[in-house]
Each structure stands twice: as structure tokens, then as C-alpha cells.
Amino acid sequence: MASYTAPLRDMRFVLYELMEGDRLTDLPGYEEFTRDLIDPILEEAGKIAAEVLHPLNRSGDEEGCTLENGVVRTPTGFPEAYALFREGGWTALSCDPDYGGQGAPHMVDTLISEMICSANLSFGMYPGLSHGAYAALRHHGTHELKDTFLPKLVDGTWSGTMCLTEPQCGTDLGLLRTKADPQDDGSYRLTGTKIFISAGEHDLTENIVHLVLARLPDAPKGIKGISLFVVPKYVPDDNGGVGARNGVQCASIEHKMGIKASSTCVLNFDDATGWLVGAPHKGMRAMFTMMNAARLAVGVQGLGLAEASYQGAVEYARERVQGRALTGAKAPDKAADPILVHPDVRRMLLTQRATVEGCRALAAWVARALDEQTRHPDPVQRQEAEDFVALMTPIVKALLTDMGFETTNHGVQVFGGHGYIREHGMEQYVRDARIAQIYEGTNGIQALDLVGRKLPANAGRSLRFFFHPVSAYIEAKMEVDALAPFVMPLAKAFTRLQQATAQVARTGMANPDEAGAAASDYLRLFGLTALAYLWTRMAEVALPHVGTDDPDGFYAAKVATARFFMERMLPQSGALFSQVMAGGESMMAFDDAAF
Amino acid sequence: MASYTAPLRDMRFVLYELMEGDRLTDLPGYEEFTRDLIDPILEEAGKIAAEVLHPLNRSGDEEGCTLENGVVRTPTGFPEAYALFREGGWTALSCDPDYGGQGAPHMVDTLISEMICSANLSFGMYPGLSHGAYAALRHHGTHELKDTFLPKLVDGTWSGTMCLTEPQCGTDLGLLRTKADPQDDGSYRLTGTKIFISAGEHDLTENIVHLVLARLPDAPKGIKGISLFVVPKYVPDDNGGVGARNGVQCASIEHKMGIKASSTCVLNFDDATGWLVGAPHKGMRAMFTMMNAARLAVGVQGLGLAEASYQGAVEYARERVQGRALTGAKAPDKAADPILVHPDVRRMLLTQRATVEGCRALAAWVARALDEQTRHPDPVQRQEAEDFVALMTPIVKALLTDMGFETTNHGVQVFGGHGYIREHGMEQYVRDARIAQIYEGTNGIQALDLVGRKLPANAGRSLRFFFHPVSAYIEAKMEVDALAPFVMPLAKAFTRLQQATAQVARTGMANPDEAGAAASDYLRLFGLTALAYLWTRMAEVALPHVGTDDPDGFYAAKVATARFFMERMLPQSGALFSQVMAGGESMMAFDDAAF
Incomplete structure (x- = not known):
């Protein structure tokens, strides 16, 4: 099976040399996240990914999850790995310190998420979904709900679902039917069937906290009549522990x-006790606030698998x-040359490499903005960052998952026939990557979100936060000879994008x-x-070091x-x-x- | 599970309206293959594909093949389906009437192969491999070997492997090590290990005829020291039946x-008795004569899966x-509109459709030439057809399998999350399609064959048989107004191809x-x-019928x-x-x- 090593050198390049990661400490709440703190975190995460999670990736795929009498068992080794993961504090990494989290910046979290997805995407689904539930409750839950659920989700003893x-x-949630009936004690009883629920049932945690979209009895039809509820598998008892089994x-x-070690469940809710999260009929709004983060996270799944x-x-x-190199033997002492000599193999490897490193930079750029959106003291800057993140989110989700799928397929092709054999692990990356193009909004939906919602939003204001810096950059660097091989094609593509944008806006x-x-x-x-x-900016950063300092x-x-x-x-x-x-x-x- | 119906209407369009299939009868040996004979054959094949083979496709994937004590069992229903297939004469379809075959033209065989691949690629592998063994023996075997093996391969009671x-x-067969030791009786004893042997062991036939590449004791090193042998699982007895178990x-x-119902075997040859096929040390030449046919057949696998x-x-x-159409509800009586209304869904479907119909025409075009190469009375015409087939073979193999993979992925995407679930069958097409880009020479090898062998061959002579007719066609149709939307972009692409050809030839x-x-x-x-x-030619054929006769x-x-x-x-x-x-x-x- 192919091994995995966290690409720490490139991650540090992106973080510190490209994206000014050293200045994260300027943002209130991130003061402690100096390089001295971040680097060891990245290294430790790389170890967990390589030594704990990756060794369970193939076996998890072969074994899959099993359901017996309503109980789902994850593959051998998963519960133990989850315990280590939890004890290492990784579920708490980017969570609010008020609830036991470590408050790490999104940029750091994004890099670590990439490692987890490279090592074992199925495993990563469990804490990933918990984080979605955590975010929903933290933003929209009452104090009581937050105090009850957040510490457990943060420390990972309970997990979550959406x-x-x-x-x-x-795609069309307006059609949903699950009902929530109000009870005298302020709780609700939920009844309905949910499908495709990742981490919906498993044996990793003592409780599972479901965030459920449902309709109140007086709900308007369609998308405006949906509310959000929290429905735990076990109702918490008065001490915050696990109480009665819920319906x-x-x-x-x-x-x-693929992602066979991630349980994908049909869940039946039958008079299950739950509590309203956020305002009645405003469930979709609560969902949307989490959606950017979740979509970026799915993009990173594509990136992680591409790297692996x-x-x-x-x-x-x-x-x-x-075979031999076309220009004559390169390893004459061997029976044949390594296939690395062949141009077409190099083409595939460089396509993979350019994809991975470019997409990593893109994910980090948007994560940087997410940090500013969350933490910047200036509300104008926060708004601008939010606009930029909103604009780029569908692009990151769709581009990184499409390119992730393409990249994992190149990996199979490099392996030839051996790539098709499961034990080598290369085809699993393809199967695992395929879902990321679909869930959290298909990539077609992302594209529609971009042209139908993000482009026209606020009279095109969001667009500025991409177009202005790129335009200014091109203008500033146009005359720099060393950058010409990069700036020229960038300028050409950018002109095409501008014209296409005008066309889409006009005809649309x-x-x-x-x-x-x-x-x-x-x-x-x-x-x-x-x-x-x-890539132009990365070349600009790298060029002065070539030869002398390299x-x-x-x-x-x-x-x-x-x-x-x-060029290619x-x-x-x-x-x-x-x-x-x-x-x-x-x-x-x-x-x-x-x- | 998605159903399958043979696309007979489009097949008849390609065969008769585009490729002059009515004139197949002009070729000696094909006199009987009139439309009256061909149409019922296509219909009958469509029935077998839809009613016998396709229903076993999903179950075959789930069940796979099993190996116990050296015995491979194919999935439930496969032996019975194979018996029907054999009794229906389908293994004999395109074989030499001298050995019990029906002598059908390649064009007809290609269309029927497509149906089989659409319905159940794994099943199709078994007769497909037999045909490869049949072709090797028929072209290079002695009379005795042919009389012993061909009737059994043709009637399908025995199967074959490569x-x-x-x-x-x-890829680099020069490295192979399997040895063949000559015996006093003219036979050989073969020892070595072969991997990735499709249909290498199974329970469909009473005997399996392996065509094996191996080295004679005095063989030169590398690719020029390889000979071809026939090594049956059971040595035929004096009556042509099944005799002693071979080594x-x-x-x-x-x-x-994927292709899980196709057994892919590691075969150990241990002093196994075999007979030389063709001249000593000329095994690769024997292989090459079959390779065009096999590569075209793999291209058709991509096409078949794309259609399905x-x-x-x-x-x-x-x-x-x-959801609703962007321009307002199209089915206001329903809870939502069918997703067919959405532009992005239509884009995916039309990409699939344009791929499938275009690739079907391309496969038929080359099959037509293969028929001329085999049957044309004029040796000059035969040679020209052979050159054209040689040129187009790597293109058909790589293009149809790459596009087949892309097309099956569009199918999954149209299904959304349901496409990722195995029971719907859409993701199986993707997994099954993936191997076709790899086996029978990876698509990178096809590309190298095109630029390194086919382009320079005979000082570029082969190229003429594509460039001349296309060039002449463009010139002839350039002024036809109704064709302008097709001829203009064709001309542009053709100019690019000409320039790229010159560049590749010069720099290469x-x-x-x-x-x-x-x-x-x-x-x-x-x-x-x-x-x-x-596509331009198809538009030209179709245009006069639109409106009046449609x-x-x-x-x-x-x-x-x-x-x-x-356009797209x-x-x-x-x-x-x-x-x-x-x-x-x-x-x-x-x-x-x-x-």
C-alpha cells in the first residue's frame, strides 16, 4: 500500500511564505498562534495522520461498516483510533475555548483537515460531521443547549450529524416532510425519515447529536417552513451524562x-425528543451560516485525496x-528504467503536483479570509472578508473536488494495471474522491450558486474582492521580466474571465x-x-531563492x-x-x- | 437499477445511413449480410443483452468471483447465461465459417460487442478473451492446432486467454521470464508465472486454452526472444475431447x-505442456496482428458503458x-420539476449523448475499414484500409475509453447522491470503465504508439488516409450554408490538428x-x-430529413x-x-x- 507523509514543507511555504501566516497573531483571539505553536501542531497532526489513521484506510475500505439490530460497527481499529484522536485534542482544535476548544485559526485547521483527508477520509467524516453540529449549535443554540451539548462535541465524547x-x-429541501410537534415542556417530538446521514450511527462515541431539519405544524410550505432541531440519540440526563434512549x-x-468506513445511514425518527435551534421556520438560514465552512471542508477532501x-x-x-527512456537508457545497470523517465508519466505527475499545490494555496487563501471574517477587529474588513469567502466557497468546493477526482485518477493511471487492484490503495482514492463532487451540494449546484447568487449579490460587490487584487497584481507585475512566463498567461486567462463574467451577467x-x-x-x-x-504569486515568492538559497x-x-x-x-x-x-x-x- | 435497451435506431443510422452498410455485400464473403439478415441479428443480440446479460450485471458485481482450491466460480447465473449465449451462436458470430463460425462483418460484430459491453462488461470478457485466442491460433497456428482448438473456441465449449x-x-514485455523447454515429441514444457490473466480460470467452459508468451532456451534477450505457445488447461485427447489435466x-x-465478475487470475505454469504458435522468437509479431482488433474491442467497451x-x-x-426550472415551473401539477429542465443536467446528458453517438460512428468507421482490410478484392484497397486501421486504432482505444470513463461519471453526477449508491448501478459503470483506460496498453502507450509509430510509419503514409478525406470533405462542403455551423468549427479543429502534427513530427x-x-x-x-x-457528416445526412421526414x-x-x-x-x-x-x-x- 502507498504510504503517506504530511507535506509539511509545502504547507509551511503556503502558510508563512505565501499567506503571511506569521501575522495571524494580529487577529484578536489568535495571539498565541505563533509559528512556535503552529509548527509542532502541524507536525503532530502529520504523525497522527500517517501513523494512526492512514494504516486503517485500506482495511477500513475492505471491512466497511456493518449494521446489526440497529447497531453500526465501524471497521476494526476505528474505535481505538478515534479514542487516540479525541484524547489528543484534535476534535477540539478549532473550537471555541469557552467550551473547551483550542481556538485554532481556520488556516491551521484547513491544513490539518487536509492531512486527515489524505490519510483516511472515512475516518475524518466522523469528527467532520461533529464539527458541523457543533457550529450549528454554537451559532444558533440557546445558552442551555450550548452548555449541554457543546462541551461534549468539543471533547469528542459525543459526536454529531446533519x-x-x-x-x-x-437538493430541493423545500420538499421535506419530517414533522416536529411542540410539547408542553418546550421540547418537540420529531417524526420522519432521513437518508444519507453520514455518521448517523456508529460505535465511536457514547452519544450522537443529530441536527435535524423538520417542519412545525404551522409551517409555511416550501423552503420557508423549515426549522432546525437538535435530537440526541440519548437524551442527556440532569448531570449532563447519557440518559434515556431517544426515538x-x-x-x-x-x-x-467509496468512503465505506464512513457509515451512511437511513435514520427513522419516531416521536423523538428534540429542541428547537434558532427561530421557528428559520432553519435554512441556520444551515446557510454553516454551509460555507462545510463546503470549504469538502473542497479540502478533494485536495487531501489528491495529495495522497x-x-x-x-x-x-x-x-x-x-521500458527505456525514449532518448536512451537512464539506468543501464537495471533491467529497465524507472517509469519516471517517460514524458507521459511526468505529465501525469506534474498535473497532479500543480493541482495539489495550487489547490492548497487556494484553500489557504480562503481560510485566511475566513479567519479575518471571524476575527478582524474592523467590521468593514470583516464584511469584505465575508464577501470574498462567500464568492470563493462554491469555487473551492467544486474545483477542488473535481480536480481531486481527476488527480486521483492520474494516480491510478501511473500505476497501470496495478492501480486497478484494491490492495495498492490507488483506486480507493478515486472511489473516495467521487462523493466529494456530489455531497454538500453537487458541483452543478455550486456552479449555480456562483452565477445565480454570488455574482449578482449586492450588485456584484463580492466579485470586486477577487477581481481588484488580481487586476492590481497583474498591472504591478506586468513589466517584471522574470515573471513574464507567469503574468502573461495569467493576464490572458483573467481577460477571458472578465469577458465571460460580463457575458454571464448580461445573458443571465x-x-x-x-x-x-x-x-x-x-x-x-x-x-x-x-x-x-x-501560481504566479508562488513563482514570485520562490524565484529569488532559486540557486542561491535552495x-x-x-x-x-x-x-x-x-x-x-x-503551459500545460x-x-x-x-x-x-x-x-x-x-x-x-x-x-x-x-x-x-x-x- | 437502471434498465438497458439496445440503441437499434442509432445503430441502423450509423450502419446504413452513415457508413453504407448496405454495400457490405459487395465484399467477398459478406454476400449474405444484407439488411434482411443483419437487422434481425442486431435485434436478437439486443434481446440477449437486455434480458439475459444486463440482469446479471449488478448481482455479478456484488458477488464477484471466488477461488477455492484452485477452482474459480463465476457469480450466480453466469454459467447459465453463458450456456444460452453459446447455444445462440454468439461466440461464433464473427468467426471463420471453416471452423463453424458465421463470418459476420466487423461492423456488425462491433455493434453487437457494444451491446454486450453495455449490458454486462464482466460477462463479455469471457467470450472476448476467447476471441483473442481464436484469432491468434487462426492466424499463426498449424493446421493441426487449428483443427484441434478452433472448432471448440468457435462454438464456445472451450474458452481462451491471452x-x-x-x-x-x-508494458515492457522484453522483461518476461516464463520459459518453454522443447520436448522430443515436438511439444514444449512451460514454467513461469503470469498475472492479470482475464478469464484465466472459471466455471463456464469445459476447457480453457491459454495463449502464452514465453522464452525458448536459445532465445535472444529482450523483446526479440519471445515466442507464442498454446497451453490448454486440459490436454485434448485423441478424439478432440478433454484429456489429462495440464500443469x-x-x-x-x-x-x-470493477469488472468483479470477470476473473483476473495469477496463473502458475509448472512444466505445462504446450505447442508453439508461429515461428520461434516471433511471438511479438503474432501478438501484434491481434492487437489492433483487441484494442478496437477495448475502445468499444468504453462506448458500451457510456451508452448504458x-x-x-x-x-x-x-x-x-x-426544484423548479430557472424560468418558472414546467410541471406545476407536481411537487417539483423533473431535473431534466435544469441547464446543467442537460449539459451533462448532451455531453454523454454527443460522446456516445460520435464514438459509435468512429468505431463503425474503423470497423468498416477492418472489413475492407480483410475482405476487399483489391490488394491496394486492402493495404490502404490496413494503414487507416493501424493509424486509428490507438485513437479509438484511448479516446473511447477516456470518454467512456468521463461519460459514466456524468451519469453518476446526474443521479446525485443516489449515483454513489451501488444498488442503482451507475457507479459500477464508472468502476468497470476505469480498467479500459489501462489494459490492452495504457492510454499513454496508445498515445506513444500514435506519435512514435503510426505517424512516422511509411513516411507518414498512414496519415493520408485520414487527412485526405477530411480535407477533401471540408473543401467540398465549405460553401454549403446549412452545414456552416458544423464545417466551420471542423475546419478550425482540422487546421489545429495539421499544425500540431507538423510540430510533433518536427520536434519529435x-x-x-x-x-x-x-x-x-x-x-x-x-x-x-x-x-x-x-458529426458534420451525420448532420449532413440528417438535415434533409428534419421536419419533413422525421x-x-x-x-x-x-x-x-x-x-x-x-459549440460545447x-x-x-x-x-x-x-x-x-x-x-x-x-x-x-x-x-x-x-x-
Whole structure:
């Protein structure tokens, strides 16, 4: 099985050399997060990921979860690994110190999340979902609910879920039917069926805290009649411990393409006791406040799997000898050359590498803004950061998961036939990566969110926080000779993005189907342009170090990867531009009956 | 589970309206294959595929193959289905009538292969491999070997395999070690280990005929010292029946990402009796004669799975209601609109459709040439057809399997979360499709075959048989107004392909790594251009029927799909062109140690 080592060198580059991570301490609440604190945290997380979580990744996939008499068992080793994870304080990392958390910045949390996803995505789902429930309760729960549930979610003795989907509704939550009946004591009784509930039932924690969307009896129809409730598996007793079993049962678990060690449950709520979180009928608003964070987190899943696949592919390309270099033997002492000599193998590896490092920078950029949105003392800066995060969230989610899937597939291809065999682990990355393009809003929904909601929001104000800095950067660097191989293609892609934006705005105003038809290609064009900007900035940071201050060749590789991205990946922006500009008539005019 | 219906209407369009299938009868040996004979064969094949093979596809995937004490059991229902398939004469379809075959044209065989791959790729592997063994023996075996083995392979009572790969060698067969020791009676004793042997052991037939690459004691090193042998599981007795058990054992079967009902075996040969096929040390040449056919067949696997996924996705998009059309409710009487109304869903479906129909035409075009190569009375025509087939084979293999994988992924995405659940069958198409990009020469190897072997072959002569007709066609149709939306983009892509060809030829001559670095993008550019040519021709055939002679809208849909292809898929050719023209330095100059 391919091994995994946390890419600490590149993470530090992104954090400190690209994104001014040293200045995180300027933000109130992050004063302690100096490099001296962060670096050991990253190292320790890398160890847990590599030594505890990654060794359970293959076995977890083969064994999967099992359901017997309503009890779900996670694969061998998962409960013990979770206990270690919990005891190490990792569930508390980015949580509020008021409830026992460590209050780490999002930038740090994002890097550590990447490690967990690289090592064992299925495992990461359990604390990941808990964090979603934690965030919902922290933002919208009463003091009493917070005091009851948050310390347990933070210290990981209880876990959480998000119960949204029902058989008849996924994307369209307006169709949901689960009912909540008010009781005299202020609680509610919930009845209904929820599907696709990740971590809905398992054996890792003593209690499971479900955050459930349901309708009150007087609820308006559709999306405006949905409320949010907290429904624990065991009702907390008066001492905050585990009390009576509540009316929620796991009816079945799904048999999936991947993330097999993550339990995906059908949950039946039958007069289950719950409490309202937030205002009546305002459940969707409560959901939306968490959605950005959850979508960024899913993007990071794609990134994490891409990194893991890249590492496996590089290792194999060095070891596997097969054929000779086209220009003559490179390892004449061996029976054949390592396949790393072949241009097409290098193309795949560099595509993986440019994707991973570019996407890591993009995730960090948005996480940086999330830190400012949360912590900046200036409300104007907070608002600007929030606008930027809102704009970039669908891009990060869709781009990183699409590219994550593509990257894991390159990893399989480098392995040849061996990549198709489960024991090597490369095909599992593909299967695990596939879900990230779907859940937390399919990537088509992300694209629609971008063109239909984020672009027109506040008369296009959000867009400025991407377009202005990129435009200013291009102008400032246009004359720098050393940067020309990067700035020139960036400028070209950026011009295309500007024109496409104008087209989507104009035609979409007249006919929303035009925006919808452009959405996916437009999002990808936007994402590639963002990567081009970041690759240019990374090249700018790295260039002065090349040769003189680069003992391990890190900076030279950074510049070389930037060049590869510009020459061999960014040209896609031209095709996407043409596709956007072609308009949507070819798909909208097609006769429904003819499909 | 998604259902499957053979796309007979489109197959007849390709066969008769696009590719002059009525004129197959002009070729000696095909006189009987009139439309009156072919149509019922296609219909009957469609029934077997839909009613016998497809119902075993999901269960076969879940159950997989099992190995116990050297015996491999295929999933429940497979032996019975195979018996029906065999009794129906399907194993004999395209085989030589001298050995009991029906001598069907490759064009017909290709369409039927597509149906089998759509319905149940794992099942199709068993007769598919038999056909490979049949072809090797028929072309290179002695009369005695042919008389012994061919009738059994043709009637399907025995099956076959191709034993090439060993643990240390896949792509690079020069490294293979299996030994063949000559015996006094003219036979050989083979010893060695072969891996990844599809259909290497199973319970469908009374005997299994292995075609094995091995080295004679006096063999030169490397690729020029490899000979081909036939090694049956049971040595035939004097009456042509099954005699003594031979020294070949299945040591294990692989656990794979997909095609789980196809057994993939490690075979140990231990003093196994075999006979030489073809000349000593000329095994690779024997292999190469079959390779074109096998690679085309693998391309058709990608096509078949893409068709199946498209059918499933369309069905779901009609049935699943979720959300409202962006331009207002289309089904106000329902709780929501069918997702078919959404532009992004239509984009995915049309991408699938344009891929499937275009690739079907491409496969038929090359199959047509294969029929001419085999049957044309004029040796010049035969040679030209052979050159064309040789040129197009790597393109068909790589393009159809890459696009097959992409298309099956679109199918999953249309299903949303339900696409990730195994019972719906959509994710299985993805897992099954993934291997086709790898086996029978990875797609990177196909690309290298195209730029390194097919392009320069005979001073570029092969290229003419694609470039000349396309060039002449563009010139002839350039002024036809109704065709402008198709001919114009075709001409643009064709110009790019011509320039890229010149670049690859020129730079590759000076430095083979340049050709290698361009290969995959160049192949895709070539393939897209071929599809653009065929889509233009299909539009040309369909246009006169639209409106006047089109009760079911078939021709209108054909023209609309052609338009979608030109506007929303062909622009990729621009990006590929830029990537090819950028050259290979960015990947070749990258420091090996820095990966």
C-alpha cells in the first residue's frame, strides 16, 4: 500500500511564505498562534495522520461498516483510533475555548483537515460531521443547549450529524416532510425519515447529536417552513451524562462506491425528543451560516485525496522499472528504467503536483479570509472578508473536488494495471474522491450558486474582492521580466474571465437558463484563473531563492511547477471561455422527448 | 437499477445511413449480410443483452468471483447465461465459417460487442478473451492446432486467454521470464508465472486454452526472444475431447475496482505442456496482428458503458423531481420539476449523448475499414484500409475509453447522491470503465504508439488516409450554408490538428521526448477532430430529413446533438493545441529528485 507523509514543507511555504501566516497573531483571539505553536501542531497532526489513521484506510475500505439490530460497527481499529484522536485534542482544535476548544485559526485547521483527508477520509467524516453540529449549535443554540451539548462535541465524547436529506428531497429541501410537534415542556417530538446521514450511527462515541431539519405544524410550505432541531440519540440526563434512549433508529446503511468506513445511514425518527435551534421556520438560514465552512471542508477532501494519490504515484514511478527512456537508457545497470523517465508519466505527475499545490494555496487563501471574517477587529474588513469567502466557497468546493477526482485518477493511471487492484490503495482514492463532487451540494449546484447568487449579490460587490487584487497584481507585475512566463498567461486567462463574467451577467439577466448553461464551465474558468494568480504569486515568492538559497531544490521545483501549470494546464481556460461564450441554446432548445 | 435497451435506431443510422452498410455485400464473403439478415441479428443480440446479460450485471458485481482450491466460480447465473449465449451462436458470430463460425462483418460484430459491453462488461470478457485466442491460433497456428482448438473456441465449449503480463513486466514485455523447454515429441514444457490473466480460470467452459508468451532456451534477450505457445488447461485427447489435466494452476484472483465478475487470475505454469504458435522468437509479431482488433474491442467497451450510463441518466432525469426550472415551473401539477429542465443536467446528458453517438460512428468507421482490410478484392484497397486501421486504432482505444470513463461519471453526477449508491448501478459503470483506460496498453502507450509509430510509419503514409478525406470533405462542403455551423468549427479543429502534427513530427524527430510529452494531448486533439468530421457528416445526412421526414424527431435530435458537440465540446481542441505547441520542456526539465 502507498504510504503517506504530511507535506509539511509545502504547507509551511503556503502558510508563512505565501499567506503571511506569521501575522495571524494580529487577529484578536489568535495571539498565541505563533509559528512556535503552529509548527509542532502541524507536525503532530502529520504523525497522527500517517501513523494512526492512514494504516486503517485500506482495511477500513475492505471491512466497511456493518449494521446489526440497529447497531453500526465501524471497521476494526476505528474505535481505538478515534479514542487516540479525541484524547489528543484534535476534535477540539478549532473550537471555541469557552467550551473547551483550542481556538485554532481556520488556516491551521484547513491544513490539518487536509492531512486527515489524505490519510483516511472515512475516518475524518466522523469528527467532520461533529464539527458541523457543533457550529450549528454554537451559532444558533440557546445558552442551555450550548452548555449541554457543546462541551461534549468539543471533547469528542459525543459526536454529531446533519440530517437534511429525505428520500424525496436532496437538493430541493423545500420538499421535506419530517414533522416536529411542540410539547408542553418546550421540547418537540420529531417524526420522519432521513437518508444519507453520514455518521448517523456508529460505535465511536457514547452519544450522537443529530441536527435535524423538520417542519412545525404551522409551517409555511416550501423552503420557508423549515426549522432546525437538535435530537440526541440519548437524551442527556440532569448531570449532563447519557440518559434515556431517544426515538431515533438506524434502519439501514448504504452500500456505496467509496468512503465505506464512513457509515451512511437511513435514520427513522419516531416521536423523538428534540429542541428547537434558532427561530421557528428559520432553519435554512441556520444551515446557510454553516454551509460555507462545510463546503470549504469538502473542497479540502478533494485536495487531501489528491495529495495522497500524488505521493503514491511518485513513489511507484521511482520504483517501477519498465521500458527505456525514449532518448536512451537512464539506468543501464537495471533491467529497465524507472517509469519516471517517460514524458507521459511526468505529465501525469506534474498535473497532479500543480493541482495539489495550487489547490492548497487556494484553500489557504480562503481560510485566511475566513479567519479575518471571524476575527478582524474592523467590521468593514470583516464584511469584505465575508464577501470574498462567500464568492470563493462554491469555487473551492467544486474545483477542488473535481480536480481531486481527476488527480486521483492520474494516480491510478501511473500505476497501470496495478492501480486497478484494491490492495495498492490507488483506486480507493478515486472511489473516495467521487462523493466529494456530489455531497454538500453537487458541483452543478455550486456552479449555480456562483452565477445565480454570488455574482449578482449586492450588485456584484463580492466579485470586486477577487477581481481588484488580481487586476492590481497583474498591472504591478506586468513589466517584471522574470515573471513574464507567469503574468502573461495569467493576464490572458483573467481577460477571458472578465469577458465571460460580463457575458454571464448580461445573458443571465435576460434568461436565467443562459447563466445555468454557462455555470459549470464558468466556475472552472474562474477556478483556473484563481490558480493561475496563486501560481504566479508562488513563482514570485520562490524565484529569488532559486540557486542561491535552495539546498533541497524546493524553490526551483515550485517555479518549474508554476511553469508547467501555465503551459500545460491553463490553456484549458481558452476552451472554457469559448464554451461559455457559445451560450446555452444548444442545450435548452433540445427536444425533451428526444433524449 | 437502471434498465438497458439496445440503441437499434442509432445503430441502423450509423450502419446504413452513415457508413453504407448496405454495400457490405459487395465484399467477398459478406454476400449474405444484407439488411434482411443483419437487422434481425442486431435485434436478437439486443434481446440477449437486455434480458439475459444486463440482469446479471449488478448481482455479478456484488458477488464477484471466488477461488477455492484452485477452482474459480463465476457469480450466480453466469454459467447459465453463458450456456444460452453459446447455444445462440454468439461466440461464433464473427468467426471463420471453416471452423463453424458465421463470418459476420466487423461492423456488425462491433455493434453487437457494444451491446454486450453495455449490458454486462464482466460477462463479455469471457467470450472476448476467447476471441483473442481464436484469432491468434487462426492466424499463426498449424493446421493441426487449428483443427484441434478452433472448432471448440468457435462454438464456445472451450474458452481462451491471452497470457502476457508477469509481475515484473506489463508494458515492457522484453522483461518476461516464463520459459518453454522443447520436448522430443515436438511439444514444449512451460514454467513461469503470469498475472492479470482475464478469464484465466472459471466455471463456464469445459476447457480453457491459454495463449502464452514465453522464452525458448536459445532465445535472444529482450523483446526479440519471445515466442507464442498454446497451453490448454486440459490436454485434448485423441478424439478432440478433454484429456489429462495440464500443469497450469490458478494461484489467486485479484480484488479489483470493477469488472468483479470477470476473473483476473495469477496463473502458475509448472512444466505445462504446450505447442508453439508461429515461428520461434516471433511471438511479438503474432501478438501484434491481434492487437489492433483487441484494442478496437477495448475502445468499444468504453462506448458500451457510456451508452448504458446515458440511458440510466436520462431515465432518472425524467423521473426525479427536484426544484423548479430557472424560468418558472414546467410541471406545476407536481411537487417539483423533473431535473431534466435544469441547464446543467442537460449539459451533462448532451455531453454523454454527443460522446456516445460520435464514438459509435468512429468505431463503425474503423470497423468498416477492418472489413475492407480483410475482405476487399483489391490488394491496394486492402493495404490502404490496413494503414487507416493501424493509424486509428490507438485513437479509438484511448479516446473511447477516456470518454467512456468521463461519460459514466456524468451519469453518476446526474443521479446525485443516489449515483454513489451501488444498488442503482451507475457507479459500477464508472468502476468497470476505469480498467479500459489501462489494459490492452495504457492510454499513454496508445498515445506513444500514435506519435512514435503510426505517424512516422511509411513516411507518414498512414496519415493520408485520414487527412485526405477530411480535407477533401471540408473543401467540398465549405460553401454549403446549412452545414456552416458544423464545417466551420471542423475546419478550425482540422487546421489545429495539421499544425500540431507538423510540430510533433518536427520536434519529435529531433528529440523523441518532445513527441512523448505531446502524445496524450495530441491523441485527444486527433480524436476530437475525427469526431467533429463524423458529426458534420451525420448532420449532413440528417438535415434533409428534419421536419419533413422525421416523425419521431430522430434527425432533428441528431442535428441538435451535432450542434452541441461543435459549440460545447470541440472548443477543447484549442486548449489541446496550445498544450501540444507549448512543448515538453516544462516536464522534462523538472528535477527527478524534486517530485
